[in-house]
Amino acid sequence: MSLSSTPELAIAVCQSGGLGSLGCGETELGKVRAEALQVRAGTNRPFNLNFFVHPAPRADPAVFSASRERLAPWYDKFGLGNPADAKTDGRAGFDAAKLALLLDLRPPVVSFHFGVPDDQAIASLKAAGVKLISSASTVAEAVELERRGMDAIIAQGWEAGGHRGSHRPTAPWEGVGTMALVPQVANAVKVPVIAAGGVGDGRGIAAAFALGASGVQMGTAFLSCPEAATDTVRRKLLRMARDTDTIVTDSISGRSARCRRSRHAEAMETTRKPLPDFPMMYDLTYPIISAGFDEEASFHIYGQIAALNRELPATELMGRLVEEAVAVFATLSRGRPDPMPPPA
Template identity: 45%
Template sequence: MGTWRDRRILDLFGIEAPIVLGPMAGPGTPELAIAVCEAGGLGSLPCALLSVEQARDGIALIRSKTRGPININFFCHVPPQTDAARSMAWRARLAEYYVEYGLDPEVTPPAAGRRPFDNDFCAVVEEFKPEVVSFHFGLPDKSLFDRVKATGAKVIASATTVAEARWLEAHGCDAVIAMGVEAGGHRGNFLTQDYAAQVGTFALVPQVADAVSVPVIAAGGITDARGIVAAFALGASAVQMGTAYLFCPEAKVPEVHRIALRECQDDSTVLTNIFTGRPARGIINRAIRELGPLSSVAPAFPLAGAALAPLKAKAEQAGKGDFTSLWSGQAARLGRELPAGELTRVLISESLAKMAQA
C-alpha cells in the first residue's frame, strides 16, 4: 500500500485522507458528513438551504458523532431584486404545465430560497468553530471573512478560472477548489459570466496549481480512484467529490433522482439555469428539454425555483423527475451504491494502491 505523496491538505485540515465531501445543498446531510469524517476524509455540511437553527442543529449533531474535522459550506451570492415583469413572463411560460397537472397558474407558493452567508450564519461559525469553512460564488465581505478567520478556521472557496483562483488566494483563502466544468450542481464562478468559456478539470487544475502558492483541491468529474490519482498527477493536493456520494444511502436524494443517476451516461448532463436562475449541471429531463437548457426568461438566482416547485411536487408524486433538479457531474456512471463510510475507505484504498504502482 502506498502513501499520500502530497500532505499539504492533510496537514492543513488535520485529516487522514485528501478526500473532501462535496457540500451538496439538499442532498448533503449530517449523516453523510459524519460517515466521511469517520472514514478519514473531510465531511461537509451545506447550509445554503438551511435556516440558522437547522445549521446549528446539524453542526451540533456532527460534533456529537465524530471528532474528525468538518467543513461548513455557505453561498455568497447577492440576493436579487424582484423583477415583476420577468416573474410574470416565467409563470406564463410555465402555465401550460400548470394546466396539465391541474394547478392554478395564478397561484405560486413561495419556495425555499438559498440564503447567503450573513451575520447570523457567521455567529454559528463563531459558536462551533469548524476546522474548515468553504464558500461558493466568491467570498463574503471582509468584515465577515475576518470574523471567520478569527475563529481559526481554514477558508476555502471554488474557482472556475485561473483568475478566480488568484483572486481567492489574494483575498486570504488557505486553499482553492479548482472546479472543472464537469462538476455537478451550481457553477462556482464569480468573476465571469461567460459559461461557454468554462474550463474542464483536466485543463484547469494544473494551470491553477502553477498560478497559486496555496494547495489546490480538484473538483469536477472525479468519481473513482482513477480520477483521484489523475488529480494528484495534475498538481492537486486533494479532491472534492460530490456526485460519487449521491449514490450513498445517507444522501437526501428523492427516488426519481436516484433512478436518473443509475441511468446516467457520459452525455446525459448539461448546464441549465431553469431550476434556480443560475447555471448548474444536471441530468437532462423534460423541463430541461422543453424550457432550456438555458433560458433568458428564467428569473435571477435563486428566484426561478418558486414557480417550478408545485410542478416538481406533482411530478414526483407520479414517480417522475420531469421538473426535479437532477444535479449530477459528468462521471455519474462510475458511481457505486455504497454507504458513505465504506465508499470513502474503498476510494482511499484503491487510490493508494494505484499510486504505489505508478
C-alpha cells in the same frame, strides 16, 4: 451538498480520513446548529460547513412576469393553476445571522460557493480559527480567492454535479473542464488546490493529483451512499446513469447547475430569455419540477461521472477510493511502460 448531505454522511467521511461536509446553503439556521453539533459529537476530526454567498435577488417585475408567461404552458400541462407571484424574502446567501452562528460554533472549516463574504466576515472567521475554502470555476476566480485570503481553493470543473460555483451568474455553456482547469489554477495560486468535478474513483483521484491538486472534492459519488439524503427516485436514476444524462441549465434556480436532462430544461435552454435572480426562480419552477416526472421536468442534481457510482456505505467507499488511488500511483511509479514491440 445542500439537501443531500447528512450528519451521518459527514461523520462517516471524517472518520475515514476525509473532510466531511454539511451543505448549509438552503438550511434553516436552527437546523444548521443542530446538525453541526451532531457532527462535532460524532467525530473528533475536522469537518466543514458550506454556505452560499450570492447577492440578494433583485425583484425585476418585468423579468418575473415574462418568466411566468414562459412557464404557463408547463403549469397547464401539470394542472398547477397559475404561477405564483414572487415571494422571495430577498435575503443574500450569507448574512450577519449566519456569520454570528459560525462565530459561535467555530467549525474547523467553512467553505463558500458563488464567491466569498466581505473582508470583515473573512477576518472575523479567521480570527476565530476557522479555515476557509471557496470554489473557483476559472483561473481568475481562483486568483481572486487567494487574494481574499482563502486557505485552499476548490477548482470546480464543468463535469461537476450541482450549481457552478461561479462568482457571477454565468450562461450554461460557460465552463472549463476539470482536466484543463486544475493545472492552470495550480500554476496560478500558492495555496492548496482541491479538484472537483468528474472524480468518481481512485483513477480520478490520482489524475487530480497528477494535475497539481492536493485533494479532491467528490459529490456525485457519495449520493449513492445509504447515509446520503438522496431520494429513492434519484437513487434509481443513478443506478441507470450514463455519461450523457446531464445538462447544465440556469432555468430551474436562476443560476447554472448540472442536473439530469429533462424536456423542460431543454425547452428553456432553446428559448433562452432573462430569468429572475437566483434563488427567486425557484418560486416559479418548484411546482413544475415537483409535478413532472424525470424526463419531463425535474431537478435531479448529479454530475457526468454518475455511471461510476457504487452503492456502498461511506466508510467502505472511502476505503476503496484510497486503495484504488494508491494502486494507480504504484502502477504509474513502476517506471517506464514496456517498450513497444518493433513493427513486424
